[in-house]
Amino acid sequence: MGYPVPIIALIPVFMLWFGIGDTSKIIMVAVGTFWPIAVNARDAARQVEQNLVWAARMMGTSDWKLLWRVIMPAAAPGIVTGLQIALPLSLIITFVFEMVAGGGGLGALEIQGVRSFQSTQTYAAIIAIMLVGLALDRSLRVVRGYLLRWT
Template sequence: MTSRPNNNNALRWVAGLALPVALLLAMQLTSGQEGMPRYVVAPTDIGATLWQLLVSGELVSDAVASAYRSYSGFLLGAAFGVGLGLLSAVWRQAEAFFDPLVSTLYPVPKIALLPVIITWLGFGDVSKVVLIALAVFFPTFINTLYGARATPVSLVWAARNMGAGRFYIFRRVVLPAALPQIFTGLRSGLALSFVVLFAAEMVGSNDGLGDMIIRAEEAMRYDWMYAAILTIGLLGFLSDRVLLVIRRKLLANKYPGEAARS
């Protein structure tokens, strides 16, 4: 009886790995063949280049620079998104002020704002962090706002009938009810922070994984390019896993079903 779920999990893993393994095998077999483009690089060559860049320290320094920008922008955007989203959920005047701004600016590609931000803040890390923060702000704000507004009215009235004040209701009823949706926004914002990071580092940057990809493309070193792309993917994957662990711990007591899906 207990082996059936394990077998299903194993089948899902195999199904999920089938396409990536087939793609890697095809790249390995066709790399260097006549008529194949130069960007088809053997995975073994990519692995060797990745190891060389790690040993030399170049990949580590670029990864640290990119991680600093991405995490700084994520934390800044998430703080403002969650904070203002909760404020707008409990204060109608704040919602009336922020809702038109968010509705207007959310569809705008954030990378389109990079020239304006660079004009204001220069080519340094500040402009990149601000751009990432803007990208993170919108999904966290929207998910937080609607998560808090979805709090069951019966819970609020029950707390009021027992004499609870507004701050207590916010802290013990509204905020816990909004947590699942808040984490949905945080995961979306975290993914966007790495997407925007690459675009931000393409302009006026002397380090970082995005800059490494551009330099590799100019030098036609596609093995370097793939190594940098893999590093960005690994950073994003590990960051998402950490966020899921935090989510699971915070929701375990209040939302066992939600935590189990993490």
């Protein structure tokens, strides 16, 4: 039900409910990135090979151990893919929220530069946003390589 709603359209609602501080940004990012992560995790868990589950069951594995020792490792590539999809969304949500609500941050700095006709400030904010995105993407790739070293 909540998936097709563009999260950016809810910025005014989050500003009313939680203010313009960091709390509302964090909650908005959590809501906006929930669906890509949840859908990918669900699909990855559904695609775990049944032979793995049956073999673990035949060895007497409990439900808890089955989840953590069979299903989670087998579904990990799909879960991390969901995180990779959610990362740019989280950046978009954060920077747009900062642009609309102000309160500091690179998005607010960029809009401030536009409003005061300071192109150097605007371009510096854009380049900083690009560098933050690049650094986070590369960091997630390193984490993916570490967590999924068997793939």
